[in-house]
Amino acid sequence: MTVAVRSVLSGLAVAFTAYLAVGGLLWTDGVDNPLIMVAALALYLVVTWLCVFWNATPSEALAEGARRTVLPAWAAVLALVTAVLVPNATWFAAGPDVRLLSYATWSLGGISALMAIVMVRGRPWVAWSGVIIVTIEASLWIGVPSALALGATGAVVWVGVAQLLTWLMDRAARDTAELTGLQRAASEWLATQDGRRRERRVQVQRALAVAGPVLIRTIESGGMLEATDRTRAVLAEGRLRDELRGPRLLDDAVRTQLEAARLRGSNVTMLDEGGLDGMPEDALHEIRTRLAEALEEAASERLYIRTSPHPEIAVTVVGRSRPVDDPDGEEVVDLWAEIHRPK
Structure with missing residues (x-):
């Protein structure tokens, strides 16, 4: 079940990032350096999909049962490098006349999606650092108002929502692990109680087997026991004490x-x-x-x-x-x- 959910989420991440990257190829006007534009797109797709699919070890900071994987440090650094290179290369390649068009500003949404993926993969500081970097770059290339209107605000929202959802999922996983532990402890306690009840039943049956004849003889004789019966009563009492x-x-x-x-x-x-x-x-x-x-x-x-x-x-x-x-x-x-x- 976990593998299926992860595969679906990974597929959605690939489709969405591919959609954003394709937007960078729909040129309505000529760009100054098309080769740099295509290279930036290729770098973005390679790094983004690597962050989606690269195997990672389970986080030791999470409780047992919460198995979210953490992006390796080298991949996180590569994502930051991409956040620096791709937007700068895109605006440089597009040229000064078309920097506000959609195929020139696609990198804002693309890097936002990449940082959301990095956040989900357990690197929150890297994700927020990437958001700050792309916001500064956009402000320098197209101005602060345009940067906020064309994607910088969305980057903060996407990464913030990703962090919130990740925190909620981790908390749910910890609660589930704790509930599982409590259920296991309750099952063990019930099993222990069942064992003790069975042991008490055995002890009661053994006590009746040992003391029953002596009690019957005591009742029949009205408490007037002969020496032999008294000896048997003493031995029966001792056996009962030993069994208990x-x-x-x-x-x-x-x-x-x-x-x-x-x-x-x-x-x-x-x-x-x-x-x-x-x-x-x-x-x-x-x-x-x-x-x-x-x-x-x-x-x-x-x-x-x-x-x-x-x-x-x-x-x-x-x-x-x-x-x-x-x-x-x-x-x-x-x-x-x-x-x-x-x-």
Whole structure:
């Protein structure tokens, strides 16, 4: 779609500039130097069409999505040179008697069109400089009133309108890019919310599977649970806490070792505090395997399992117990295990 619009605009620019140039060949009276007149026309057409069609790189100053191309610096300089040479050559070639006729003043409209093209191609300072140059030249050759009446005013209007339209198009492109970014962010947010809802549904189903039998047994017994049922309730509570606080650390082997540690009398606390985000599944599997090995022989009264944002350590396992010879004393660390991030 963009290519088609650009082709249409380029075709219109070629047709219009060719129309202006042809006006310089419709001589109603003889000109003093026809070869110079034709050479000026040829130079104008070559430079103008070069400015229309020459490939250019996208402007880095525009927002993403606004891909207006910028005229190369050498082509912009060539356009300024044309603004200097063509009007002077045209009026010189026409001679003093016919300088106010249309085939002698065509260069005013022609250079105005060229500067409008330069403006659209992203060189506003060059375009306005060209307008000033052609206005000064026209004033010197045919006088200020004639220059204003025959095209200098139109040059200012054309280039000004081109700048306004270019600014509006760039702004629309930036707004479109911003809207696209907002839509993308909204889509990502919705996808994240859908993922979280699915994760919550899975956690609820898992919680019902774990706690459901214990709750049913508690209701049936009126809260009068036997020792075995109380143990099951404690284990169910621990499993629920693990599923909610550290789901990325869990697999069947880790769940088995956590339950075994609780059966041995350990109070286990698991916390996923970040640090595993974006880690591939094979790396998580290796971490879980090492965690299960670290828990296999753990006999501490309290076990703390925490993930770590450390660049090298993924999970830390800490065990604390009271000394055997001083049951009422302070807890001491009797287990410290660090699980490194897989290479």
